[in-house]
Amino acid sequence: MVLRAAPRFVVLGGAGAIGRIVVRDLFESSRKNVVLVADYDERAASKLALTYGSRRVAHASVDARETSRVASLLSGYSVVINCTHHRLNLQVMQAALEARVHYLDLGGLFTWTRRQLRLKPRFAESGLTAILGMGCAPGLTNVMAAHAASQLDRVHSIRIRVGGIDFNASDGDFTFPYSAETIIEELTLPAWKWSRGRFVQRPPRSGWESIDFGSPVGRMWVVTTRHSEIATLPLRLQDKGLRYADFKVGFDRLFVREVMKRLRAGWKVRDFQALPAPRSAPNDYEVTRVIVRGDRHEILMDCLTGSNNKWHASAGDIDTACPASIVAQMIAAGRIRKPGVWAPEDLVPADLLFQECRKREMEFVYRRAGDAMNSPPRRTCE
Known part of the structure; x- marks a missing residue:
């Protein structure tokens, strides 16, 4: 999959406690990064995006349970960082597949993670990378x-x-x-x-x-x-x-x-x-x-x-949100390229992650x- 010159990220649940810090880290990491704050709470998403006063940060209202709507929103972006509840992980992964966008989340509390791993062949066939549980713990x-x-x-x-x-x-x-x-x-x-x-x-x-x-x-x-x-x-x-x-x-x-x-x-x-x-x-x-x-x-x-x-x-906000942002940027930059569904220990280069942290x-x-x-x-x- 060819990624755009300007990395474009969707932070789903971007107005939440962790999502807002992911947005902040993405924004401050590079002047090229473009970020969409996508959240069920449109008012909160709009308020957060406006605080940046930058064209690089926009907002959208979306219900993560509406797979087709999420897929439409993701189209044209590089990576979706899913900061919603883990019960929505499979639906957001399906939307990422439909939109042909790389995927990362904050964890699946064991049970959902095991279910998500079953999507490995579909992501591999689509040339997409999904990394599960890339916060602090897990991550x-x-x-x-x-x-x-x-x-x-x-x-x-x-x-x-x-x-x-x-x-x-x-x-x-x-x-x-x-x-x-x-x-x-x-x-x-x-x-x-x-x-x-x-x-x-x-x-x-x-x-x-x-x-x-x-x-x-x-x-x-x-x-x-x-x-x-x-x-x-x-x-x-x-x-x-x-x-x-x-x-x-x-x-x-x-x-x-x-x-x-x-x-x-x-x-x-x-x-x-x-x-x-x-x-x-x-x-x-x-x-x-x-x-x-x-x-x-x-x-x-x-x-x-x-x-x-x-x-x-x-x-806890920092050590959860920053690793997610760091690894999403690795994916967008092509430093992590392997298609499929993976755990952090499978793909993430430890030295580079620690350096960025x-x-x-x-x-x-x-x-x-x-x-x-x-x-x-x-x-x-x-």
């Missing part, structure tokens, strides 16, 4: 794990841990660090892990573990949740002997109890979504960690991200087993 986590695994002859286990701290939070606060709908799914759906060479289901809210993420996050509780990394990393690394893989994310245990209490009392997702959002500027810090163990060595790799006041973006003030720390956890960090892939 960066996949690439970090594969990068660490590439330095080992054998890989026995991969453990992914994500933790953070909100410096604005106070005791008794009840706010969601990211999508309330996604968090509720993570806390109520059975989780998946890879154990002894097969996928195994675990009860929701199981596997609590105390992890020290270092300063300033410190020690916090993490819990097993359903995540897309586990749908693809074992398939990529099974030949290296991978026997175990899981994903755990940090939650305050009182927060989890309160969510479950309200759900049992009859609260719906829309009730949680109606809770007032914090008005203060984001001020937080997130650690995204992969631990890869082989025969003789264990490699620990962290991605360290802080909030961005200029963009009014939390750490550093430009967004994201830091990568690499340690081998035996290094002191508080020793000076060694940057990866300089």
